[in-house]
Amino acid sequence: MPLLECRGLTRSFGGLVAVDSVNMAIEAGEIRAVIGPNGAGKSTLFNIITGVLPPSDGETFFAGERITGFPVYRVVQKGIARTFQLTHLFPDLTARENVRIAAQAQHADRWRPMAGSHVFAASRRIADETLEQMRLSGFAGIKAGLLSHGDQRLLEIAMAIAQKPRLLMLDEPTQGLSIEETDRAVQILRDMLAKGDLTVILVEHDMEVVFKLADKITVLHRGRVIADGLPAEVKANDEVQSAYLGGLE
Amino acid sequence: MRERLVIALIVALLCIIPLLVPTFTLTLIIEALIFGLFAMSLDLMVGYTRLHSFGHAAAYGLGAYSTALILLHFNLPLPIGIVIGVAISIIIAVPIAWICTKSTGVSFAMLTLAFAQLGYAMIFRFKDFTGGSDGIGGIPRPAGPFGLDFFQSKSGYFYLVVFCLVGSYLLCRAIVTSPFGAVLAGIRENETKTRALGYNTRAYKMSVVIMAYGFGSLAGALYTPFAGFVAPELFFWLVSGRVLIMVIIGGAGTLIGPILGGIFFMLLEQQLSEVTQLWPLIFGSTFIAFVMLAPDGIWGLLTKHFRSKRPVPGDGEDGGASRAAS
Numbered sequence: 001m002p003l004l005e006c007r008g009l010t011r012s013f014g015g016l017v018a019v020d021s022v023n024m025a026i027e028a029g030e031i032r033a034v035i036g037p038n039g040a041g042k043s044t045l046f047n048i049i050t051g052v053l054p055p056s057d058g059e060t061f062f063a064g065e066r067i068t069g070f071p072v073y074r075v076v077q078k079g080i081a082r083t084f085q086l087t088h089l090f091p092d093l094t095a096r097e098n099v100r101i102a103a104q105a106q107h108a109d110r111w112r113p114m115a116g117s118h119v120f121a122a123s124r125r126i127a128d129e130t131l132e133q134m135r136l137s138g139f140a141g142i143k144a145g146l147l148s149h150g151d152q153r154l155l156e157i158a159m160a161i162a163q164k165p166r167l168l169m170l171d172e173p174t175q176g177l178s179i180e181e182t183d184r185a186v187q188i189l190r191d192m193l194a195k196g197d198l199t200v201i202l203v204e205h206d207m208e209v210v211f212k213l214a215d216k217i218t219v220l221h222r223g224r225v226i227a228d229g230l231p232a233e234v235k236a237n238d239e240v241q242s243a244y245l246g247g248l249e
Numbered sequence: 250m251r252e253r254l255v256i257a258l259i260v261a262l263l264c265i266i267p268l269l270v271p272t273f274t275l276t277l278i279i280e281a282l283i284f285g286l287f288a289m290s291l292d293l294m295v296g297y298t299r300l301h302s303f304g305h306a307a308a309y310g311l312g313a314y315s316t317a318l319i320l321l322h323f324n325l326p327l328p329i330g331i332v333i334g335v336a337i338s339i340i341i342a343v344p345i346a347w348i349c350t351k352s353t354g355v356s357f358a359m360l361t362l363a364f365a366q367l368g369y370a371m372i373f374r375f376k377d378f379t380g381g382s383d384g385i386g387g388i389p390r391p392a393g394p395f396g397l398d399f400f401q402s403k404s405g406y407f408y409l410v411v412f413c414l415v416g417s418y419l420l421c422r423a424i425v426t427s428p429f430g431a432v433l434a435g436i437r438e439n440e441t442k443t444r445a446l447g448y449n450t451r452a453y454k455m456s457v458v459i460m461a462y463g464f465g466s467l468a469g470a471l472y473t474p475f476a477g478f479v480a481p482e483l484f485f486w487l488v489s490g491r492v493l494i495m496v497i498i499g500g501a502g503t504l505i506g507p508i509l510g511g512i513f514f515m516l517l518e519q520q521l522s523e524v525t526q527l528w529p530l531i532f533g534s535t536f537i538a539f540v541m542l543a544p545d546g547i548w549g550l551l552t553k554h555f556r557s558k559r560p561v562p563g564d565g566e567d568g569g570a571s572r573a574a575s
Contacts, residue, residue: 050445076447088445090438101435104428105447113429113456120428163446 003028009058018044020223031200033214040220042203051075081165083156085172091145098144100127102159134158150181169201267404281515286414288495288511290464296502299437303358304365310484311338312466316473317385326393331470338466346458369484384480498539500546
């Protein structure tokens with residue numbers, strides 16, 4: 001049984017069909033890249049899976065459970081964490097507190113309106129470990145809004161990992177990064193993925209990043225899946241060449 | 250530890266006030282303390298969750314009227330009357346919070362305002378019950394339970410108010426520093442992100458609105474037996490506007506700032522409105538001055554000097570080192 005399965009997901013905005021009967025199955029432990037030109041429907045697909053947008057048609061199953069129509073927070077509680085294409089952080093809180101709040105979400109104590117500091121211990125430990133993993137420990141005490149753009153992108157990934165998800169969805173993690181920053185981010189992501197048994201869906205524009213990280217690639221074009229398979233197969237696919245990769249190779 | 254000492258010192262200072270000042274001044278101070286409590290309750294929403302309420306008078310009015318009616322119609326001791334009044338207000342606050350949190354931003358503010366005005370209108374609609382524009386007078390301060398009657402005297406009532414204010418402050422402080430409070434900070438900073446982390450933000454917002462109504466209605470409930478009467482003006486939007494301004498002038502998101510703002514402005518208003526009719530003009534210009542020159546409010550001005558020397562909360566061992574390096 002795949003960890004995540006999309007069956008005929010469709011979403012239209014007025015006359016525009018942004019996502020058109022997308023079928024996709026992602027096995028546990030897989031790193032899947034979803035690529036496609038601007039407007040191909042990648043972000044819309046992300047938003048449907050995470051419950052931000054209801055699909056016009058189709059269903060999503062996570063670990064065998066139908067999660068279509070769940071509100072965002074319930075989808076996340078099931079074990080799906082995501083990052084945003086445009087950085088979403090708590091700018092006025094420290095980097096550590098950003099990650100700690102993310103870790104706290106999986107904690108039974110998250111609702112407690114009265115608590116001594118011992119309640120924070122578990123989430124604080126996860127936060128420190130995660131910051132270490134993303135090589136952000138040096139910035140733990142600094143307000144997130146003051147970090148560089150590159151560190152903010154990494155901090156957002158750290159927040160997603162601190163939720164201990166079963167499925168991690170990264171929406172263009174290297175968006176807006178310089179070449180050096182991208183290399184650093186890819187290196188950190190590779191180390192992280194090599195260690196864990198995380199399942200990842202990655203939306204990415206940078207083909208180099210995609211071929212470095214992904215096990216399998218799904219290509220979207222005008223809302224439809226036009227290719228699906230191993231990186232080498234996708235690279236060789238004629239339709240993909242003309243739709244997307246053509247300009248690059 | 251040092252903070253506890255400061256709080257204990259402030260409480261001790263408050264406790265000797267009735268021995269020093271004449272009765273009339275004590276009346277003004279009690280009223281100011283009640284308004285300080287009221288402003289602090291709004292700070293839970295405005296300062297900690299960035300939920301701007303333009304109708305917090307609803308909490309004050311609800312607490313005041315429900316306590317008034319309980320004390321008038323049932324032969325209950327004063328503290329129990331206040332507790333029941335607050336409980337009724339909290340129950341009424343649940344559907345209000347449920348509806349208001351369906352929206353965000355300006356529409357949230359307008360909905361809170363609508364509920365306050367609804368309360369105002371209902372006072373006139375159910376005249377037989379609420380006294381309409383005449384309000385309700387002659388509210389008693391019955392003694393008990395356990396033969397307690399210290400609050401029947403003015404200085405005794407002062408101690409009751411101080412007790413409620415300090416107790417509420419400690420409760421609110423515990424709330425904003427708890428895991429629940431951390432989620433409120435997340436909602437304040439970025440609600441979309443907080444939801445994407447798996448928090449049901451609507452439920453958290455509902456809870457904080459209900460809490461703010463609870464503490465706000467306690468202020469109203471304390472006002473009723475002290476003044477001896479209630480009037481529909483307690484629900485009026487001017488009250489909502491005034492308390493919001495006091496939160497901002499005092500320093501939103503600090504709890505202690507809005508208390509100071511509330512106390513400070515009630516005392517200032519009482520003094521200045523005796524000598525000049527231009528009081529609202531002074532109040533308004535002070536507000537504008539604070540927004541432009543000192544957006545952190547009175548408490549921000551008072552603590553600015555210390556802040557720069559003290560580490561920021563959440564600052565770890567490595568915070569200083571990495572800052573020096575960067």
